[in-house]
Amino acid sequence: MNVSKKWRRLVRIWPIYPAVLFLLLLFVYPTALLVGLSVADVDGKISVDHYARLFEGELYTKVLLITLKVAAWTTAFAIIAGYPVAYLLANVKSSLRNTLIIWVLLPFWTSFLVRTFAWLVLLGRKGAINDLLIALGIIDYPIKIIYNFTGVMIGMVHALMPLCVLTMLAVMENIDTNLSKAAGTLGARRGQAFWRIYFPLSLPGVAAGGLLIFVTSLGFFITPALLGSARETMIVQLIMFQIDSMLNWGFAGAISMLLLGTVLVIFFLYDRWLGLSTLSGGAQGKTVHTETKRKEGLGARVGVGVLNALGSICAGFGALYDKLVKRDPARPRTDYSRRSLWIVAGLVIFFLAAPTFFIVPVSFTEEGFLSWPPKGFSLQWYESLVAELSPYPAAFGRSVIVALFAGFFAMLVGVPAAFMLVRKQFFGKGAVFAFLVSPIITPHIILAISLFYLFAKLHLIGTYLGLILGHTVVTMPYVIVTVMAVIKNYDLRLDQAAWTLGAGKIQTLRFVTFPIIKGGLIAAFMFAFIISFDELTMAIYLTGGEFSTLPKQMWVDAVMRVNPTLAAVATVMLLFMSAIILVSEFLRRRSLRRIG
Amino acid sequence: MERQVKLQAKNVRKTYGPVVALEGTSIDLLEGEFLTLLGPSGSGKTTLLMAIAGLNDPDSGEIWIDGELMTYTPSHQRGLGMVFQNYALFPHLTIYENIAFPLKMRKMSKDAIDEQVARVLSTVQLPDVQERFPAELSGGQQQRIALARCFVYEPSIILMDEPLGALDKKLRDSLQREIKHLHNNLGITVIYVTHDQEEAMVMSDRVCLMNEGRIEQIGSPSDLYFRPESIFAADFLGESNLFAGKVVSQVAEGMTIERADGVAVSGICDTQVSNGETVHYMIRPENIRVSLDKGSEENLAGGKLKETIMIGQLTKYFLELADESELVATTLTGSQKGSLQDGDQVYFGWSTSDARIMLGT
Numbered sequence: 001m002n003v004s005k006k007w008r009r010l011v012r013i014w015p016i017y018p019a020v021l022f023l024l025l026l027f028v029y030p031t032a033l034l035v036g037l038s039v040a041d042v043d044g045k046i047s048v049d050h051y052a053r054l055f056e057g058e059l060y061t062k063v064l065l066i067t068l069k070v071a072a073w074t075t076a077f078a079i080i081a082g083y084p085v086a087y088l089l090a091n092v093k094s095s096l097r098n099t100l101i102i103w104v105l106l107p108f109w110t111s112f113l114v115r116t117f118a119w120l121v122l123l124g125r126k127g128a129i130n131d132l133l134i135a136l137g138i139i140d141y142p143i144k145i146i147y148n149f150t151g152v153m154i155g156m157v158h159a160l161m162p163l164c165v166l167t168m169l170a171v172m173e174n175i176d177t178n179l180s181k182a183a184g185t186l187g188a189r190r191g192q193a194f195w196r197i198y199f200p201l202s203l204p205g206v207a208a209g210g211l212l213i214f215v216t217s218l219g220f221f222i223t224p225a226l227l228g229s230a231r232e233t234m235i236v237q238l239i240m241f242q243i244d245s246m247l248n249w250g251f252a253g254a255i256s257m258l259l260l261g262t263v264l265v266i267f268f269l270y271d272r273w274l275g276l277s278t279l280s281g282g283a284q285g286k287t288v289h290t291e292t293k294r295k296e297g298l299g300a301r302v303g304v305g306v307l308n309a310l311g312s313i314c315a316g317f318g319a320l321y322d323k324l325v326k327r328d329p330a331r332p333r334t335d336y337s338r339r340s341l342w343i344v345a346g347l348v349i350f351f352l353a354a355p356t357f358f359i360v361p362v363s364f365t366e367e368g369f370l371s372w373p374p375k376g377f378s379l380q381w382y383e384s385l386v387a388e389l390s391p392y393p394a395a396f397g398r399s400v401i402v403a404l405f406a407g408f409f410a411m412l413v414g415v416p417a418a419f420m421l422v423r424k425q426f427f428g429k430g431a432v433f434a435f436l437v438s439p440i441i442t443p444h445i446i447l448a449i450s451l452f453y454l455f456a457k458l459h460l461i462g463t464y465l466g467l468i469l470g471h472t473v474v475t476m477p478y479v480i481v482t483v484m485a486v487i488k489n490y491d492l493r494l495d496q497a498a499w500t501l502g503a504g505k506i507q508t509l510r511f512v513t514f515p516i517i518k519g520g521l522i523a524a525f526m527f528a529f530i531i532s533f534d535e536l537t538m539a540i541y542l543t544g545g546e547f548s549t550l551p552k553q554m555w556v557d558a559v560m561r562v563n564p565t566l567a568a569v570a571t572v573m574l575l576f577m578s579a580i581i582l583v584s585e586f587l588r589r590r591s592l593r594r595i596g
Numbered sequence: 597m598e599r600q601v602k603l604q605a606k607n608v609r610k611t612y613g614p615v616v617a618l619e620g621t622s623i624d625l626l627e628g629e630f631l632t633l634l635g636p637s638g639s640g641k642t643t644l645l646m647a648i649a650g651l652n653d654p655d656s657g658e659i660w661i662d663g664e665l666m667t668y669t670p671s672h673q674r675g676l677g678m679v680f681q682n683y684a685l686f687p688h689l690t691i692y693e694n695i696a697f698p699l700k701m702r703k704m705s706k707d708a709i710d711e712q713v714a715r716v717l718s719t720v721q722l723p724d725v726q727e728r729f730p731a732e733l734s735g736g737q738q739q740r741i742a743l744a745r746c747f748v749y750e751p752s753i754i755l756m757d758e759p760l761g762a763l764d765k766k767l768r769d770s771l772q773r774e775i776k777h778l779h780n781n782l783g784i785t786v787i788y789v790t791h792d793q794e795e796a797m798v799m800s801d802r803v804c805l806m807n808e809g810r811i812e813q814i815g816s817p818s819d820l821y822f823r824p825e826s827i828f829a830a831d832f833l834g835e836s837n838l839f840a841g842k843v844v845s846q847v848a849e850g851m852t853i854e855r856a857d858g859v860a861v862s863g864i865c866d867t868q869v870s871n872g873e874t875v876h877y878m879i880r881p882e883n884i885r886v887s888l889d890k891g892s893e894e895n896l897a898g899g900k901l902k903e904t905i906m907i908g909q910l911t912k913y914f915l916e917l918a919d920e921s922e923l924v925a926t927t928l929t930g931s932q933k934g935s936l937q938d939g940d941q942v943y944f945g946w947s948t949s950d951a952r953i954m955l956g957t
Contacts, residue, residue, distance in 0.1 A: 176684060178680045178681075178682060179684050179687075181649075181651050181671070181678075181680070181684070182678065182686075183686075183697070184651065185650075185671050185674075185676065185677060186672075186697055186701060186745070187675075187698050187701035187702055189670075190670075192701065200688050201686075201688055327669070328668075329667055330668065331668055332653045333670070
């Protein structure tokens with residue numbers, strides 16, 4: 001290829017450059033600054049002191065191990081509990097699926113802090129769960145299920161399982177239902193068909209879901225901070241301690257690199273073993289190759305052997321059952337497996353959806369602390385929200401403004417990039433895509449403190465501009481992913497038809513493409529809005545003084561003292577977010593229907 | 597020798613909520629028979645097939661296989677084979693593992709499995725694909741593997757749900773013949789679902805025409821083609837000229853009707869009707885002769901030749917009658933070439949024995 005041709009190709013994809021440039025300036029550059037700080041000593045000379053310190057005492061490796069342990073258990077529980085739900089969702093009528101998905105997604109959409117407060121109400125010594133267990137006579141004294149590992153697990157699994165369910169569902173939806181039927185006609189019992197056919201085909205989803213949960217867990221701090229004890233200190237909390245209390249940027253940077261390094265190692269191992277291509281979900285063509293690769297290894301053979309053995313065991317039980325209980329071929333069988341699936345999945349969905357609502361009655365309590373059951377009825381906490389000195393109305397207003405602009409900017413740079421990524425072929429497209437969505441998997445604390453450092457120099461801390469830019473870094477990848485899905489569903493022949501009818505490129509976009517994908521674009525904007533509105537990590541560092549957002553204000557209050565005011569804020573927030581989600585979900589579905 | 601009844605469905609009914617997918621339907625299948633369930637989508641043909649396969653539970657009715665009641669027996673205990681529309685090959689298993697699957701479920705030894713797989717692969721003329729994955733084969737090859745996976749354990753009944761639907765015409769034609777040969781050679785009983793009438797005609801011993809969850813008519817392909825019992829049957833299979841008229845006179849099997857425009861024609865009717873009743877009259881285009889003079893035809897309709905279309909080996913003539921309704925005739929191309937011009941006054945003539953009269957509106 002000659003130079004001018006290559007050049008023209010690069011020019012042709014210009015709409016992708018703003019997004020790339022934006023991330024280079026506000027993601028790569030600040031992170032590089034942080035790395036720079038971490039390898040410099042007090043005098044600014046290059047040194048590895050900070051890194052050496054990481055491995056000097058036991059503390060940091062121990063916290064890293066705790067973090068890995070918490071992440072591993074969260075992942076395990078999320079997969080085990082989430083699998084039946086995803087399976088159920090993949091195997092019911094689409095109308096029922098859409099209803100159930102709303103309940104599964106409820107914790108995903110309700111604010112992080114709201115969820116965590118709900119668990120405070122539920123899990124405490126005098127919380128709803130202990131209350132119920134004592135009333136039922138199961139226990140005599142309250143059991144300790146909060147401010148320990150159990151509490152952290154409950155909170156984190158609750159927070160992350162929806163993501164896991166959705167990822168597994170994306171793969172399961174693409175598993176042909178005829179395959180299990182075919183296995184049946186070929187002589188396999190339900191259990192055999194599940195373990196030999198369905199489960200292996202759903203594994204890419206399990207792996208992808210597990211990876212996302214694991215990596216996201218590594219960057220958690222809200223749940224461990226509010227529901228755990230000192231023994232559940234996560235690595236992010238150490239970074240925050242270094243910044244907040246020690247002002248030791250270099251060492252905070254070194255811990256950040258430890259965290260980021262861990263994330264990268266996990267991605268690397270995942271890619272070695274399973275291939276990152278499985279992440280996109282339902283890539284049937286690729287499955288073949290991973291499958292070929294999988295079969296070669298010893299571990300793979302053992303895996304297949306275990307699955308086949310599980311299948312045979314199930315078949316054995318089935319055959320035994322048939323011998324003991326004579327089936328009547330003239331009468332329909334009671335479908336026990338389906339029934340138990342409904343029970344298990346139903347319980348999990350209840351676990352996901354119900355807790356949030358406990359926050360509502362508590363907000364009307366007459367007492368001065370979060371208690372269960374709430375005493376009396378009073379609007380005092382709502383009144384205190386709008387009282388003269390309350391910071392909440394202003395914080396709410398700021399959150400809305402920041403979210404609107406962050407959503408707008410994310411769309412401005414994200415939508416053109418999404419179009420290029422779907423419609424154009426160019427060299428290194430996979431790498432560019434990975435780069436543009438990488439803020440999703442980067443622990444947000446790293447984005448937050450590196451921007452904190454950069455913006456402090458530029459005097460952007462505690463300003464609208466600073467927080468909006470920061471939130472755009474976080475929301476843009478989600479906009480790109482969402483809009484790409486919308487564009488992929490769009491029939492390009494409609495554009496081609498418009499061209500043949502005499503419309504130019506701009507006219508085609510304006511009169512054909514945009515009107516059709518409008519719903520999807522609005523939904524992507526809403527998505528960005530919600531993420532920004534609920535974002536806490538960046539807000540902790542990029543706000544300052546009088547300038548605070550709603551989540552930041554809630555966090556400050558929660559760290560000082562949890563009181564029913566927070567329940568009142570949470571209730572208002574719950575209503576607000578639900579309204580937004582319902583509208584965006586409605587728009588998304590309408591647009592999918594239109595272009596489906 | 598009388599053939600055994602292999603499979604019976606008695607009054608099988610299936611609803612999905614308020615939708616009746618299959619009304620009480622009964623059907624008998626003889627040993628070694630090739631029966632096709634033919635009908636448009638939503639006619640209940642797949643529902644009936646799934647009930648027979650044990651993949652859905654009917655609301656009521658009975659299913660007997662080899663004299664055993666199996667209405668609600670799980671499909672893995674029915675011992676029948678099924679070929680799915682999209683083949684349903686297991687994407688994570690090799691061709692060998694796919695074909696070996698039913699044999700493993702039957703706990704056969706490794707050696708026996710190897711032998712059977714090799715044998716059946718040579719039957720479908722794909723001996724060298726054992727280690728490949730389904731996605732690495734073409735559509736036609738995948739279809740053959742699906743057949744092989746079904747034949748390998750020698751089920752006595754094979755159910756096929758539009759197995760050739762996704763293939764192009766040439767491939768479909770050759771696989772139709774292949775399936776037909778396998779059926780003849782192996783002596784298996786087949787229930788075949790399709791919406792393609794030509795496919796049904798080519799392959800079946802009997803065709804069961806279904807519509808709106810009911811059996812419309814069941815019989816040999818020529819029964820259905822030449823002696824349709826309903827307007828739906830006449831219209832669904834092949835092309836036909838269909839029009840309404842009132843019965844004016846009856847002689848033995850023959851019957852004369854009069855159209856609204858006064859043209860009187862005669863045809864065969866199997867059912868009892870009284871004079872004055874409104875009936876439908878059907879004559880196939882290929883049974884009509886076109887000429888410039890009246891000749892000595894039993895039935896005759898005159899009008900203006902509106903359009904002539906040559907479609908390869910056949911030529912179609914459209915006749916416009918006085919009341920502006922149309923009749924179509926088909927002849928072999930070349931036989932009357934050049935003698936007829938669009939706009940000519942021509943006559944369509946046909947024999948009474950080729951025309952069918954049926955009830956219905």
